[in-house]
Amino acid sequence: MIKIKNLTHYYNNDKAIDDISLNINSGEFISFIGESGSGKSTLLSILSTLLKPTSGDVYFNNLNYTDILNIDKFRKENIGFIFQFHYLINYLTVKENIKLANKRVKDEEIKNLLSTLGIENLIDKYPNEISGGQRQRVAIARALINNPKVIFADEPTGNLDSNNSLKVFKLFKKLSKKGTTIIVATHDKNLAKMANKIYELKDGKIDEKII
Numbered sequence: 001m002i003k004i005k006n007l008t009h010y011y012n013n014d015k016a017i018d019d020i021s022l023n024i025n026s027g028e029f030i031s032f033i034g035e036s037g038s039g040k041s042t043l044l045s046i047l048s049t050l051l052k053p054t055s056g057d058v059y060f061n062n063l064n065y066t067d068i069l070n071i072d073k074f075r076k077e078n079i080g081f082i083f084q085f086h087y088l089i090n091y092l093t094v095k096e097n098i099k100l101a102n103k104r105v106k107d108e109e110i111k112n113l114l115s116t117l118g119i120e121n122l123i124d125k126y127p128n129e130i131s132g133g134q135r136q137r138v139a140i141a142r143a144l145i146n147n148p149k150v151i152f153a154d155e156p157t158g159n160l161d162s163n164n165s166l167k168v169f170k171l172f173k174k175l176s177k178k179g180t181t182i183i184v185a186t187h188d189k190n191l192a193k194m195a196n197k198i199y200e201l202k203d204g205k206i207d208e209k210i211i
């Protein structure tokens with residue numbers, strides 16, 4: 001589904017990604033681990049179309065990223081983003097925040113999704129009225145509302161306690177079993193183990209495939 005060929009990225013003269021080639025199949029749950037600065041965020045930014053690599057190619061179902069004509073449409077149709085910091089809008093309710101991703105979505109669908117995430121009772125609350133773990137689940141709901149084919153999650157549990165972190169990774173596992181491709185960067189080796197495959201990055205290279 002995602003094919004990475006000889007991907008290299010420099011920030012000025014510093015090499016952050018060093019000639020990575022990799023294939024990711026549809027429905028796979030992949031974790032990238034590695035020390036701070038090893039290149040995880042850079043790699044996820046490139047794979048999720050947010051950053052153009054210095055050289056190399058990324059294909060999504062054989063479509064080269066460089067050939068995407070309408071990037072907003074492509075992202076909306078294919079990609080869900082989850083970051084460490086949730087970026088919810090404080091003056092919008094949970095429901096309104098989710099509607100930002102899709103104005104036409106029905107309230108019923110939002111309710112169903114929130115219910116799978118165990119937070120249906122928060123639908124009319126504002127972000128500052130709910131906990132950090134709940135906010136992260138709202139951000140995940142927002143990423144899921146368009147049924148993306150692939151979800152990119154960069155340190156999605158970085159500000160969550162272990163219980164909420166586990167819930168998030170269990171949800172990823174469930175989604176991948178239903179066919180969504182999940183690509184996560186995390187520092188947490190134990191959580192990373194819930195993926196089908198773990199790749200360790202070192203100095204911008206894939207150092208080791210753990211599973």
Ligand SMILES: Nc1ncnc2c1ncn2[C@@H]1O[C@H](COP(=O)(O)OP(=O)(O)OP(=O)(O)O)[C@@H](O)[C@H]1O
Pocket residue numbers: 011012014015016034035036037038039040041042043
């Ligand atoms: N915007 C930027 N400008 C310059 N250098 C950058 C930039 N972003 C990252 N880097 C550098 O690129 C390398 C890889 O960083 P990256 O953030 O991808 O690693 P990471 O594994 O995600 O780290 P962390 O776990 O701390 O988020 C590091 O040497 C970092 O300093």
